[in-house]
Amino acid sequence: MTRTRAPRELRLRSYAKVNLGLEVLGTRADGYHELRTLFQTVDLHDDIGFRPTRKDIAVVCAHPAVPEDETNLAWRAAEALRRYTKTAGGVEIHIEKRIPVAGGLGGGSSNAAVTLLALDRLWGTRLGIDGLQPLARRLGADVPYFLFGGTALGLARGDEIYPLRRQVKAHLVIVDPGRPVSTAAVFARVDASLTPRENSNTIFRFVSRDLEGKEAFPVLANDLERAALEEAPDLARVVGRIRDALVREGALLASLSGSGSSYFGVFDDAERARRAHAALVSRGFAVHRCRTLSLDQYRNAWTHALGYDWRGARK
Numbered sequence: 001m002t003r004t005r006a007p008r009e010l011r012l013r014s015y016a017k018v019n020l021g022l023e024v025l026g027t028r029a030d031g032y033h034e035l036r037t038l039f040q041t042v043d044l045h046d047d048i049g050f051r052p053t054r055k056d057i058a059v060v061c062a063h064p065a066v067p068e069d070e071t072n073l074a075w076r077a078a079e080a081l082r083r084y085t086k087t088a089g090g091v092e093i094h095i096e097k098r099i100p101v102a103g104g105l106g107g108g109s110s111n112a113a114v115t116l117l118a119l120d121r122l123w124g125t126r127l128g129i130d131g132l133q134p135l136a137r138r139l140g141a142d143v144p145y146f147l148f149g150g151t152a153l154g155l156a157r158g159d160e161i162y163p164l165r166r167q168v169k170a171h172l173v174i175v176d177p178g179r180p181v182s183t184a185a186v187f188a189r190v191d192a193s194l195t196p197r198e199n200s201n202t203i204f205r206f207v208s209r210d211l212e213g214k215e216a217f218p219v220l221a222n223d224l225e226r227a228a229l230e231e232a233p234d235l236a237r238v239v240g241r242i243r244d245a246l247v248r249e250g251a252l253l254a255s256l257s258g259s260g261s262s263y264f265g266v267f268d269d270a271e272r273a274r275r276a277h278a279a280l281v282s283r284g285f286a287v288h289r290c291r292t293l294s295l296d297q298y299r300n301a302w303t304h305a306l307g308y309d310w311r312g313a314r315k
């Protein structure tokens with residue numbers, strides 16, 4: 001693919017993820033937890049505009065729960081790339097938030113990955129996906145996944161990413177109970193209930209195609225769910241109602257995403273998803289109906305938006 005000159009501004013979509021499954025295997029020497037998780041991007045997204053400036057990094061976001069200072073992960077991503085590449089310029093980053101904040105949907109991590117990709121193009125730093133990987137890891141455990149998207153296995157801290165041949169295609173109904181939970185607090189709580197997981201093989205069974213189609217989903221589970229519900233007892237009360245509505249409409253899987261608090265249902269049928277969505281809306285919940293985004297769809301979105309091969313300029 002021929003490379004065109006860097007554009008002056010970029011406006012990109014920053015997609016959300018769910019964890020279709022998540023196994024906590026133990027604690028690590030670095031204080032994090034050893035994970036085995038199945039990531040999936042969905043077409044629920046924020047919109048982010050990037051405009052290069054002479055010097056400063058600035059974030060603008062109207063959402064009250066999103067910081068505009070240097071604690072914003074997109075701000076930190078820009079600063080990390082600028083330092084690493086000794087770039088002199090700045091950037092104005094406009095975030096239109098749609099992904100629930102602190103909801104286990106990776107919104108902040110996705111914004112950070114998008115920022116790395118966009119600025120690598122706008123600033124002409126040409127690190128490409130491989131070069132951005134170490135920067136992404138330092139920003140957060142979920143950030144590297146968003147350089148790939150689609151259905152992917154996450155190992156180690158969840159930051160060692162293996163895109164899968166088997167790409168899940170499904171309809172999702174995601175409920176935001178509006179009760180943010182702290183990821184660190186949920187992980188701290190999980191230690192108390194951690195049991196040896198040598199025999200755990202649910203994600204391996206899913207990945208190895210031991211189970212096909214619909215059969216595959218019920219084996220998946222999220223080890224953080226119990227800890228998250230213990231951490232937030234008021235969340236536990238509403239989750240029961242959300243789960244019931246999803247299962248009643250035929251969800252193949254109903255689960256907490258990440259450390260919560262978003263709860264989602266997976267459907268193989270658009271009509272069932274529509275009914276579940278309507279049922280939950282009528283009960284007063286904030287609900288998003290969306291579809292999975294495959295590795296190719298995610299990659300194509302980048303190729304198109306960045307105007308060159310998404311792997312970067314080292315081709």
Ligand code: C5P
Binds near residue numbers: 032
């Ligand atoms: O990497 P990130 O900042 O997103 O992680 C937030 C918190 O979640 C960490 O500070 C840590 O307490 C916890 N965590 C963990 N093990 C992981 C990922 C996150 O303990 N694999």
